[in-house]
Amino acid sequence: MLVKTSGLVLSYIRYKDTSIIVKIFTKELGLKSYIINGVRSSTAKSKMGFYQPMMLLDLVVYHKETSNLNRVSEVKLLQAFQRIPFEFKRSGIAMFMAEVLSRCLYDGYQNESMFDFLEEAITLLDSPHCNLTHFPITFLMETSKYLGFAPVSAEEFFEELNQAWASSRDFQVEATYLDGLLQHSFAFDQNVPSIARRNLLDLCLSYYSAHLEESKEWKSIKILRQIMQET
Known part of the structure; x- marks a missing residue:
């Protein structure tokens, strides 16, 4: 199912050629891992800048209780840092x-x-x-x-x-x-x-x-x- 939540990025690791696996502490679901496909490619729809440590995100995520690795449906900055x-x-x-x-x-x-x-x-x-x-x-x-x-x-x-x-x-x-x-x-x-x-x-x-x-x-x-x- 899809869940809308706020999230705080803690870390990410590279996965395959163009993807990452990111750990996000979400408000509604707790600490979760998400795979972000193709984010490191030149044609990526999402931006790597979203997934830097301590970025605050507004998310819509796929959530399955039995899965240790889910996906992000929508992402945007919850707050754009100035400093x-x-x-x-x-x-x-x-x-x-x-x-x-x-x-x-x-x-x-x-x-x-x-x-x-x-x-x-x-x-x-x-x-x-x-x-x-x-x-x-x-x-x-x-x-x-x-x-x-x-x-x-x-x-x-x-x-x-x-x-x-x-x-x-x-x-x-x-x-x-x-x-x-x-x-x-x-x-x-x-x-x-x-x-x-x-x-x-x-x-x-x-x-x-x-x-x-x-x-x-x-x-x-x-x-x-x-x-x-x-x-």
């Missing part, structure tokens, strides 16, 4: 967001509230009012709420990481920073030393890896560290 494709920092953060979601979400996972949050987050990233300095860490903390392992305080966060934060002075700046992010979310706008931001980012990724029970290196971390150093 993310053209600014290195924003595009780098978008790549990081896509990697985080690709690791956290599984096929068939469906959560409309999470989709709404992600739509708001990527829209904010494209906004001229977005504070890029704190965005990646705030995104990790806000996303963890929907994944079921959000810390309620810096104390809980560091205790889970076994950092003995209460008796150590090593992470006091990071702990204060994290409490500020947990309280103010994307509205947090205080100045924080770059070393503390980098340290907290690394700790947040360790926190995610522990909850996801995996130890793979985060592919986009080098680019993200560079971005955070410059913001």
Whole structure:
């Protein structure tokens, strides 16, 4: 049957000579894989630009419960980004967001509230009012709420990481920073030393890896560290 839904692109892989298989987190159906035939050919009706990570799409898709790979009937941009494709920092953060979601979400996972949050987050990233300095860490903390392992305080966060934060002075700046992010979310706008931001980012990724029970290196971390150093 045909289903109309909004979708957020996470990733794609090339398939045969001119096609791709794309993973899209849809609002109504959850995370699904779709084959897009001929999109890499010069005569393609659809555009490869639609299927870049974190693009928001308006879709009509074929849906069959027993199939792991479906097709797209109609596609158009739900929102045309004005800054993310053209600014290195924003595009780098978008790549990081896509990697985080690709690791956290599984096929068939469906959560409309999470989709709404992600739509708001990527829209904010494209906004001229977005504070890029704190965005990646705030995104990790806000996303963890929907994944079921959000810390309620810096104390809980560091205790889970076994950092003995209460008796150590090593992470006091990071702990204060994290409490500020947990309280103010994307509205947090205080100045924080770059070393503390980098340290907290690394700790947040360790926190995610522990909850996801995996130890793979985060592919986009080098680019993200560079971005955070410059913001």
